[in-house]
Amino acid sequence: MNTDALRPVYFLSDSTGITAETLGNTLLTQFPGNNFDRITIPFITTVEQARSVVKVIDGAAAAGPAPLVFSTAVSSEIRQTLSACKGTIVDLIGTYVEQLEQALGSHASGEPGRAHGLGNAARYQSRMAAVEYAMEHDDGQSLRALEKAQVILVAPSRCGKTPTTMYLALQHGIFAANFPLVEEDFAREGLPKSLKPFVSKCFGLTTNPLRLSQVRAERRRGSSYASLRQCGFELRSAERLYEFHGIPYLNSASVSVEEMAATILQKMNLKH
Amino acid sequence: MNTDALRPVYFLSDSTGITAETLGNTLLTQFPGNNFDRITIPFITTVEQARSVVKVIDGAAAAGPAPLVFSTAVSSEIRQTLSACKGTIVDLIGTYVEQLEQALGSHASGEPGRAHGLGNAARYQSRMAAVEYAMEHDDGQSLRALEKAQVILVAPSRCGKTPTTMYLALQHGIFAANFPLVEEDFAREGLPKSLKPFVSKCFGLTTNPLRLSQVRAERRRGSSYASLRQCGFELRSAERLYEFHGIPYLNSASVSVEEMAATILQKMNLKH
Structure with a gap:
């Protein structure tokens, strides 16, 4: 042995x-x-x-x-x-x-339950529709049908918006869009115009400057985009913007997409 | 009561x-x-x-x-x-x-285990990288780095490629790309040229013509794209192509993405 x-x-x-x-x-x-x-x-x-x-x-x-x-x-x-x-x-x-x-007070069926099968067809179709919605509304790609979103994740680039959105859709069937916050948004301390009607659906992500700088450097090493100074500026600005608009937010640095999704469902009071 | x-x-x-x-x-x-x-x-x-x-x-x-x-x-x-x-x-x-x-022969830690937390950081990062890869390689968008794919899902439009790819990435950390089969591929009974070097990584999806026609009609009602005749033709052609190239395949009509992912992992012998 x-x-x-x-x-x-x-x-x-x-x-x-x-x-x-x-x-x-x-x-x-x-x-x-x-x-x-x-x-x-x-x-x-x-x-x-x-x-x-x-x-x-x-x-x-x-x-x-x-x-x-x-x-x-x-x-x-x-x-x-x-x-x-x-x-x-x-x-x-x-x-x-x-x-x-x-x-x-009843007997177990003894049949394989297929808990991860199609189950309730309507519920399954709606999960698949949620995935499609998330794909279409990733990274602010489409402003169409934003009123259908149950939650809109906002954050500077590379804070974890996309995988969290996908997890909310695929696992929980939540219609989730996500939207990048960029320099111009911080300059006028406002939400992107197209999000303004939906501020109550927004949920913000932030992270730690060092962590963000590392993640961005994997994409564009040595760029100002990945610099610690720029990352720190964007995160501070984003947090100020969340506070200003009363948008709940979460630091994604040490939590998983599963934990972020569970927190978002809880804080936004979403039924899945 | x-x-x-x-x-x-x-x-x-x-x-x-x-x-x-x-x-x-x-x-x-x-x-x-x-x-x-x-x-x-x-x-x-x-x-x-x-x-x-x-x-x-x-x-x-x-x-x-x-x-x-x-x-x-x-x-x-x-x-x-x-x-x-x-x-x-x-x-x-x-x-x-x-x-x-x-x-x-050891004691339970008694600490919350955070089974769905970050856990092994390297493993978590690789799952997130898999999600990013899946986004970039959805629907044949990018041919870059196809050699990094562990599996490439191929199928006519609307057979379930995208949610299955996302599930493989998000849940299992599998690098999965997906690629649409279109009319021209069937005309010459060949795989798209860019897939040829990777035929051993391909996994096909099919479905039932009626089901496909219904799903397509949700997008473009009354189109020839959604017609039963066109759906039947594309599915028959795709299946012939899978058989010809020895590509394993699965009918997605009555199974969930979870079941498709489990089957793909098993048939392609992928470790997650």
């Missing part, structure tokens, strides 16, 4: 594996001293497939540290087959089914 | 709430006959905040069906405070901590 080997972690699912990965990884953050080799095996829909997965896991178990296995398989036959593997099984569905059956 | 009221479901977290929503919603798909009113309360980081959340839940419990509560709070004080609420608590962290401590 090779004791230096990483501990394998399997995320098993009869569907995409997203839920198993999400909860599994959240649990693993509680054990920061460990290093893991993560393997996702999605679409395990037959007992035969489950048997070959068990062989893979048993093979890993024989070769190194005991594997951890997070599973969201729903069918009881598949769950039973998987439970025979030589790993520590965390059965994310089986654990809770009884408790929920009691609470809801 | 109003028995017609929807049953409230709370997703509670000391961080974004994404994990609680994800596993909670997956579990709820097992009970398709029920209707729920979903409320996410993220960033519960103090015992005081937890106490006010308990008040909210108890208020809901007094007014209608008993709430379900999915929580990923990590701190034992917060978990204890929340556990006093008058709802059915599903404690997604507490349930597994002991089992994992035993399996790993």
Whole structure:
């Protein structure tokens, strides 16, 4: 047995594996001293497939540290087959089914739920429409239909507007536009004219000058655009503008797009 | 008590709430006959905040069906405070901590894990770079740096290339480009010239003619572009082209972007 080997972690699912990965990884953050080799095996829909997965896991178990296995398989036959593997099984569905059956007074369907499938078609279509909207309204490209936006992110260039907008659209189905703040906006201490009717939908981003300067230098090294002085000026001006117009804002320097999106939903009171 | 009221479901977290929503919603798909009113309360980081959340839940419990509560709070004080609420608590962290401590032979940190935070900074930066890459390479906009793509989605217009590309980038950190197949490509039964060196990275999308016609009609009603005949022709031609070049492909008509992304990762053997 090779004791230096990483501990394998399997995320098993009869569907995409997203839920198993999400909860599994959240649990693993509680054990920061460990290093893991993560393997996702999605679409395990037959007992035969489950048997070959068990062989893979048993093979890993024989070769190194005991594997951890997070599973969201729903069918009881598949769950039973998987439970025979030589790993520590965390059965994310089986654990809770009884408790929920009691609470809801009804039986679990036992059918793969496709939580990440099309689900409610209208809701799915609206998420896809949100992605399209975000693409069209990225970086102030289009002023058309701004009244449809649920939120408009404003910030100087390279503060994280685009990925945050995409995340709001793709994950939460929020109609989000984003708009760059540029030198001229700061000169007259005003919002871009086209945003004025929508100030209550605006949410500002800022960051730290050093961080912004580094990110901009990846694009244009040595430019005044990337200089610490220019970055500091733009961020201070943007923050003053947010304060002046009562626009809520967030420093993106040490938070992820997921955290920014959650904060924006909460502060702007958006239903997703 | 109003028995017609929807049953409230709370997703509670000391961080974004994404994990609680994800596993909670997956579990709820097992009970398709029920209707729920979903409320996410993220960033519960103090015992005081937890106490006010308990008040909210108890208020809901007094007014209608008993709430379900999915929580990923990590701190034992917060978990204890929340556990006093008058709802059915599903404690997604507490349930597994002991089992994992035993399996790993180490203690859980008890610190909020920020599974959806910046985490590994290099990995996070690379996800953000993937989003930028996807934006630049959407719809064949740029042929620059196609060699950096891990996968290139090809399909006729409106088969779902853009949201799938964005999902691969944002969620999985995959460098994905996408490229439209147009009439001229079908005329000479060839891939667009600029894609030829990268045929092994190509993944095709198709859909059903009726569905494509509906989606296109939303953009240009009554156009020949949206006609069933044209849609059928383009899809048949695209599929023939995929077959001819040995390009794996997928029908996007009844699957979600999450499912497409999981399938693409699996079939193209991409590590995320």
